Amino acid sequence: xxxxxxxxxxxxxxxxxxxNDRLGTNMILPIAAILDRVGYKAIDxxxxxxxxxxxxxxxxxxxxxxxxxxxxxxHTPIRASVRCPAIVENSALPEAVMELWVRKLCEYGVKSFxxxxxxxxxxxQIVRLAAIAARNGCExxxxxxxxxxxxxxxxxxxxxxxxxxxxxxxxxxxxxxIAGVLTPMRVRSLVPAILEQVPKNLEILSHNVIGISPVTxxxxxxxxxxxxxxxxxxxxxxxSLPSIEVTLHNLQLAGHSFEIRQDLLLQVADHFRKIAExxxxxxxxxxxxxxxxxxxxxxxxxxxxLQTELGPKRQGEMDKVLIEMALVRKELGYPPMVVPFxxxxxEIALSNILTKERYAQPNDTLLRYVSGYxxxxxxxxxxxxxxxxxxxxxxxxxxxxxxxxxxxLTMLRNQHKQLSEEExxxxxxxxxxxxxxVAESAVGERAPFTSSAELDQITSIIRQAKIRSVDIETGxxxxxxxx
Amino acid sequence: xxxxEFVDQTMRDGQQSLWGMRMQAGMALPITPYIDRAGxxxxxxxxxxxxxxxIKYCREDPWAGLDLLINSMPNxxxxxxxxxxxxxxxxxxxxxxxxxxxxxxxxxGIRSYWIYDVLYNIDKMHRLAKVAKESGAEVAAAINFxxxxxxxxxxxxxxxxxxxxxxxxxxxxxxxxxxxxxxERVASVVSSIRSGANGKPIEIHSHNITGLSxxxxxEAVKHGVTxxxxxxxxxxxxxSMPSTxxxLRNLDLLGHTHSLDTDxxxxxxxxxxxxxTTYGFQLGVPxxxxxxxxEHQIPGGMTGTLRNQLIQHRMADRLDDVLNETAVVRKELGYPGMMTPFxxxxxxxxxLNIVTGQRYSVxxxxxxxxxxxxYGKPVAPIELDILDRISTAPRYKDIVENPPxxxxxxxxxxxxxxxxxxxxxxxxxxxxxxxxxxxASGSIRLDFPTLSSPELxxxxxxxxxxxxxxxELLMENASIELER
Numbered sequence: 001x002x003x004x005x006x007x008x009x010x011x012x013x014x015x016x017x018x019x020n021d022r023l024g025t026n027m028i029l030p031i032a033a034i035l036d037r038v039g040y041k042a043i044d045x046x047x048x049x050x051x052x053x054x055x056x057x058x059x060x061x062x063x064x065x066x067x068x069x070x071x072x073x074x075h076t077p078i079r080a081s082v083r084c085p086a087i088v089e090n091s092a093l094p095e096a097v098m099e100l101w102v103r104k105l106c107e108y109g110v111k112s113f114x115x116x117x118x119x120x121x122x123x124x125q126i127v128r129l130a131a132i133a134a135r136n137g138c139e140x141x142x143x144x145x146x147x148x149x150x151x152x153x154x155x156x157x158x159x160x161x162x163x164x165x166x167x168x169x170x171x172x173x174x175x176x177x178i179a180g181v182l183t184p185m186r187v188r189s190l191v192p193a194i195l196e197q198v199p200k201n202l203e204i205l206s207h208n209v210i211g212i213s214p215v216t217x218x219x220x221x222x223x224x225x226x227x228x229x230x231x232x233x234x235x236x237x238x239x240s241l242p243s244i245e246v247t248l249h250n251l252q253l254a255g256h257s258f259e260i261r262q263d264l265l266l267q268v269a270d271h272f273r274k275i276a277e278x279x280x281x282x283x284x285x286x287x288x289x290x291x292x293x294x295x296x297x298x299x300x301x302x303x304x305x306l307q308t309e310l311g312p313k314r315q316g317e318m319d320k321v322l323i324e325m326a327l328v329r330k331e332l333g334y335p336p337m338v339v340p341f342x343x344x345x346x347e348i349a350l351s352n353i354l355t356k357e358r359y360a361q362p363n364d365t366l367l368r369y370v371s372g373y374x375x376x377x378x379x380x381x382x383x384x385x386x387x388x389x390x391x392x393x394x395x396x397x398x399x400x401x402x403x404x405x406x407x408x409l410t411m412l413r414n415q416h417k418q419l420s421e422e423e424x425x426x427x428x429x430x431x432x433x434x435x436x437x438v439a440e441s442a443v444g445e446r447a448p449f450t451s452s453a454e455l456d457q458i459t460s461i462i463r464q465a466k467i468r469s470v471d472i473e474t475g476x477x478x479x480x481x482x483x
Numbered sequence: 484x485x486x487x488e489f490v491d492q493t494m495r496d497g498q499q500s501l502w503g504m505r506m507q508a509g510m511a512l513p514i515t516p517y518i519d520r521a522g523x524x525x526x527x528x529x530x531x532x533x534x535x536x537x538i539k540y541c542r543e544d545p546w547a548g549l550d551l552l553i554n555s556m557p558n559x560x561x562x563x564x565x566x567x568x569x570x571x572x573x574x575x576x577x578x579x580x581x582x583x584x585x586x587x588x589x590x591x592g593i594r595s596y597w598i599y600d601v602l603y604n605i606d607k608m609h610r611l612a613k614v615a616k617e618s619g620a621e622v623a624a625a626i627n628f629x630x631x632x633x634x635x636x637x638x639x640x641x642x643x644x645x646x647x648x649x650x651x652x653x654x655x656x657x658x659x660x661x662x663x664x665x666x667e668r669v670a671s672v673v674s675s676i677r678s679g680a681n682g683k684p685i686e687i688h689s690h691n692i693t694g695l696s697x698x699x700x701x702e703a704v705k706h707g708v709t710x711x712x713x714x715x716x717x718x719x720x721x722x723s724m725p726s727t728x729x730x731l732r733n734l735d736l737l738g739h740t741h742s743l744d745t746d747x748x749x750x751x752x753x754x755x756x757x758x759x760t761t762y763g764f765q766l767g768v769p770x771x772x773x774x775x776x777x778e779h780q781i782p783g784g785m786t787g788t789l790r791n792q793l794i795q796h797r798m799a800d801r802l803d804d805v806l807n808e809t810a811v812v813r814k815e816l817g818y819p820g821m822m823t824p825f826x827x828x829x830x831x832x833x834x835l836n837i838v839t840g841q842r843y844s845v846x847x848x849x850x851x852x853x854x855x856x857x858y859g860k861p862v863a864p865i866e867l868d869i870l871d872r873i874s875t876a877p878r879y880k881d882i883v884e885n886p887p888x889x890x891x892x893x894x895x896x897x898x899x900x901x902x903x904x905x906x907x908x909x910x911x912x913x914x915x916x917x918x919x920x921x922x923a924s925g926s927i928r929l930d931f932p933t934l935s936s937p938e939l940x941x942x943x944x945x946x947x948x949x950x951x952x953x954x955e956l957l958m959e960n961a962s963i964e965l966e967r
Contacts, residue, residue: 092578214772237771246771253774284771287699287730288720291736 004251004258005041005227007203010272012044012081012149013232017207017239017299019050019281021049025065030370032072038268039260042112042139043073044107046080049368051087051429063108063422070109077111077139084115084125088431090340092374093126096409097428097443098203102129104425106136110355114174116143118338121161121375135167141172141203145193147297148181151379152334154193162197172201172227177216178338180209184219191223207239207431210293211286214242219252234272237284239299244270244460245447295326297337305346317353324349331385333377340365340374359388367392376395485704486736488524489727490562490686490712493755494552495527497718500690502764504536508548508764509929514754521557521747524710525595525621527562528552531570531584532823532911538909539917542561542924546591546905551927553592560621563593566823567600567607567677568858571879571912573824573849575857575887580609580911587904589618597656599625601820602859605645610653623656623686625677626665629780629816633863636675643679644953647750654710655680659699660822661780662692667837669702686710688922689789690722693776694769697725701733715748720767728752757933774962780813780821781830789830796838815869816853817861828853843872 015023028035028045034044051062082102085092102113113133117125142164144157165173173194175182182190182204195202202225205370206213217228219435219452236243245265251258276283294318306321328349335341344365352358368374370389371379461470462481470481498506518526534545538679553561569576570584578590598608612622624646626639657664657678664672677685689696700711712724719726729747734741745923759766781789789806793799810835819825828849836842852858854865854873865873873879890898899907909918934943942963945954949965955967956963 210768211772212698215695218774243771246773250772250774253778261533286694288769288773289694289733290729291701291733305828 001257002221002224002226003258004221005246006039006247006260007079007227007229008038008040008043008231008244008257009205009207009418010035010231010235010268012079012398013205013207013229014048014235014240014284016047016049018235021279022279023275025060025068027223027275028065030266032069033269034264034271036076037261038076038264039258041078042077042079044079044114044229045069046078046082046090048083048086051106051426052431057296063424064103064325066108067109069332073109078109078113079114080105080110081114081116082129084117084122086429087340087374088429089366093428094407094412095128096407096412098125098129099132100409100421101429102132102427103136104421106133106138110138112139112141114141114143114171116145116174116176117375118142118145118336118341119375119377120164123163126164127169129169130169139172139261140170141174141201142170143174143176143205144190145338146175146177146182146190147179147334147336148294149297149330149334149379154189154380157190158193158197162196165198165200170200172202172203173198174205174229175220175225177204177213178208178299178336179293180207181211181294181297182206182211182216184215187216187223191220191225195224198444201226203229204231206241207297207299209235209239209287210289211237214246214250217242217247218250221251221254221256226320231284232268232272234269234276234283237286240284243284243301249264250350273396283381289357292322297329298342299337300324305343306350309350321346321349321353324353328352330379331382333379333381335369335377335384341369344369359385359392362392363388395464417471484740485709486741487704487734487741488710489522489730489743490525490527490688490710491518491523491727492527492688492724493518493718494749495529495533495564495716495725496688496712497560497570497714497767499765500722500724501718501754501767502759503840505541505762505764506758507536507537507541507543507931508551508927509931509942510758512551515555516823517747517750517754519559520744520955521751522741522743523559525562525565526556526559527595527712527951529588529593530564534909535571535912538913538921542921543698543907544921544927548925549591551929554567554852560594561592562595562597562623562707563588564597564599567604567611573827574852574926576866577736577887577889577895578610579890580893583892583895583904584612584908585614586617586959587908588801589615590618593620594618595621595623597623597625599627599656599658599822600859601627601629601822601825602861603642603645604859605729608646610648611649616651621653622651623644623654624652625656625658625688626921627820628659628672629661629812629820630663630777631863634820636671638862640675640679643676644681645679647679647681647683648841652683652833654684654686657703657708658684658822659687659689660782660826661776662690662696663777663780664689664696664697664699666702667681667779669699670706673703673706673708674804683710684709688712688713689724690782691720691725692770692773696718697729697733700725700730703732704737704739713757714767716752717759717766720769721765723767726767727754735838736786740895754933758931758939761933762931774804779810781806781809782826785821785826785830789834790861791825792831793838796834798838801837805830805833805837808836812836815866816850817863817865819853819862824849824858825853825896833853843869846873846876846878847883848878851876851879855879857882857887870923 011023011028015021044143046066085095086099118124133140144160144164152386161173191202204217204220204225206216228247230236230244233243233245244429248258248260248262273283274283280410306318312319325345328345329335331343333394344363347363348359351361355361367390370386413424419427458472458479463476467482474478494506494511498504505556509532510741531551537545537548538545552728565584598611599609611626611915615622626642646652647655649708657676667860673685687700687703689699704939711730713719713730714724716726716728724759731741731743756766767963790799790802793801793805810829813819813829816829819829821829832850836844851873854870898908942956951965954965
């Protein structure tokens with residue numbers, strides 16, 4: 001039986017996929033001290049999206065958030081999941097910026113890093129960034145992205161895992177199942193295959209898209225996986241991860257051990273349920289077991305992008321587009337369905353179906369992808385498709401696909417001398433859209449709700465009452481307000 | 484690739500698992516003509532427990548409701564279900580009454596039966612199948628899947644062989660009450676049941692308690708099952724079966740065929756969603772995967788019953804102990820399948836053991852009856868020290884000396900007096916004063932208006948509550964004025 005560690009993704013993947021990064025600093029702070037005492041191995045929070053984030057959060061300073069959170073997280077390391085290189089508006093961020101970012105994150109108190117590339121290609125960069133983090137005393141893990149297709153065999157994953165974890169600075173590997181299609185059956189062969197090549201700590205992060213992730217976790221743990229990722233219930237399930245509540249319950253029944261304060265979890269769930277209610281954000285829901293997940297392998301099942309693009313009148317074509325997506329993904333050598341590839345594949349599939357002529361309008365991301373700008377694809381790109389795209393490429397300015405020589409930090413900083421390092425990084429991660437607003441950054445420290453209905457009433461009375469003295473008596477309390 | 488057929492459980496086990504059997508005929512009638520044309524192999528509709536609930540709690544005449552529903556589905560084969568040796572009661576019902584049930588249901592138009600008995604009194608199951616055949620009805624004989632050292636693949640194969648030996652049995656039904664048939668166990672269970680089934684088609688019925696039943700179904704189809712039990716989405720999942728919708732999607736992807744009209748399924752789902760929302764019934768949602776389903780194998784609704792029993796004893800915090808005790812009692816009593824009456828019998832003994840603090844210090848009559856063989860032969864032997872304990876119970880002697888009576892139909896008719904057979908059956912399942920109250924509430928209610936939005940429900944409540952002459956209601960998208 002395993003002694004199991006849990007990485008919390010409530011503030012990371014959970015809110016990313018269910019709330020579209022709308023979880024603000026002020027919504028975390030009231031519960032931060034409790035989260036710190038639950039006993040997680042790490043709390044994942046920092047990522048490119050918490051820095052660039054949802055438009056409405058541009059007025060929040062991610063550095064200030066980090067300062068406030070690390071003040072509360074005294075016992076639990078805060079984890080940053082960093083894509084190497086970060087992709088901003090379809091372009092790779094220069095490595096010099098990545099280095100500065102990682103260094104600064106360490107300085108601000110990040111204690112754990114997951115450094116990853118969904119194409120499993122930028123190993124050198126991952127190793128260099130890992131060295132920086134390790135020098136600063138951080139735990140560093142990397143990740144393989146699980147997808148189900150003919151090229152991603154157990155032995156390919158074992159090779160990738162070996163290549164990615166060769167550095168002694170990297171202590172573990174996350175098997176990241178973005179589409180929730182890692183079946184318990186596959187775990188039985190995949191996990192031993194990886195462990196044979198990589199005698200390091202294995203973690204599983206599985207999005208519970210079709211409801212099987214809890215079974216996948218149990219199967220992994222019985223095969224020497226030591227760490228699993230979960231979210232508190234209101235931010236769990238559906239496109240998010242299994243709930244910590246059901247996970248711990250199952251671990252107990254299966255005879256595994258862990259050191260988690262289950263008594264605190266009720267408060268945590270309560271807090272986020274209230275946030276959801278007040279901010280009108282959705283609660284995670286279980287989905288039915290749907291084999292379509294294996295076809296499109298989209299994180300979170302049916303795509304909102306496609307739903308919007310098709311509009312209410314053409315929803316009937318959704319199935320056709322999903323099937324086309326599966327074909328396009330195959331033709332492009334099975335990239336994992338993460339940004340920007342997921343968007344790229346959805347756009348191509350949509351235009352292939354709607355214009356009836358396949359690959360007639362390749363976009364910049366696709367041109368960059370086939371030219372190897374983002375790294376090598378896992379499988380070969382279909383030759384006929386490549387010809388069609390290259391034809392179109394000839395007509396386009398080749399500038400789009402050229403990998404620019406890596407600029408030094410001094411060169412880059414020269415253009416933004418007036419900015420602090422922190423602002424410089426934030427601006428790089430936000431791209432054009434966010435550059436103007438960093439200066440006014442601030443963090444609202446107060447949560448958008450009070451802890452009880454009575455307090456709500458009092459708040460509104462304080463605002464409205466014009467008289468000098470107000471007495472309130474409810475069931476258990478009496479309050480006098482005097483001005 | 485296989486042609487897959489469906490048994491619709493929306494109005495039977497779907498609502499039994501999620502709506503506590505409170506679906507009245509009038510709630511279904513607007514949509515049954517659509518169900519009739521959707522292309523199901525069989526539409527499951529009723530059973531004696533539903534009669535009981537309709538009379539006691541809905542005050543609706545179940546025969547009248549049944550006639551309306553069956554008449555509204557002239558193209559469908561409508562199913563009723565029964566335990567082989569009892570209806571409603573946890574005791575044993577005379578054979579003559581069971582036979583009368585089958586004949587009267589047939590007279591009202593039932594043309595399909597599923598028959599179960601987790602102790603497999605095969606002679607009784609075959610006798611009922613034969614009676615069913617008098618009206619040309621189809622019979623599904625159930626094998627209850629449950630996990631125990633006694634319930635081996637060989638055990639299931641032997642039961643399938645015994646059941647299918649009768650020419651009156653048409654299909655074998657794998658019945659997974661607790662949702663504990665894991666996808667990886669399916670291959671061996673289905674293969675062994677098929678080996679005993681004499682070429683008869685296999686049906687599967689699995690409560691989606693773990694969320695894995697759709698996988699169980701797909702595995703079952705892979706190994707030769709061709710008939711699936713599903714429910715319309717609002718009455719599927721959770722304690723109910725997988726939804727028809729998700730199974731069609733998955734079967735399509737695997738290249739299997741079916742003859743359901745998917746356009747009609749949407750209309751049907753919409754109707755029941757509206758009924759559920761209007762009348763405050765729970766709509767089914769998939770559960771998170773929970774290993775306890777395999778530990779206790781307690782049927783969906785029963786955990787709630789156990790909790791209520793504990794609350795009565797002010798021991799609500801002991802639920803986990805009771806669940807564990809249930810597993811122990813089940814083992815001691817020879818692993819009866821956890822279906823009526825044994826789920827209740829085992830659960831009640833477990834509650835008593837915990838509440839009294841002294842195991843088997845109080846033993847209900849049903850446990851004694853079970854131990855002395857009134858229900859049939861246990862699957863595995865009852866543990867000897869437990870048998871000893873039972874044989875020293877104060878009620879033991881009396882129960883042994885009074886085995887269940889087997890009156891003839893003539894004797895029964897004489898006993899019940901000058902009433903119709905339909906009335907006799909009602910009186911056999913519920914106390915007469917409940918029937919009187921049901922009759923007093925007037926004729927069957929046909930009109931169950933559904934509301935198109937929760938706001939309208941709110942308006943309805945206001946209309947009932949308010950005494951003012953005029954009401955103005957402002958909501959985000961609507962303003963309403965009510966005047967009297």
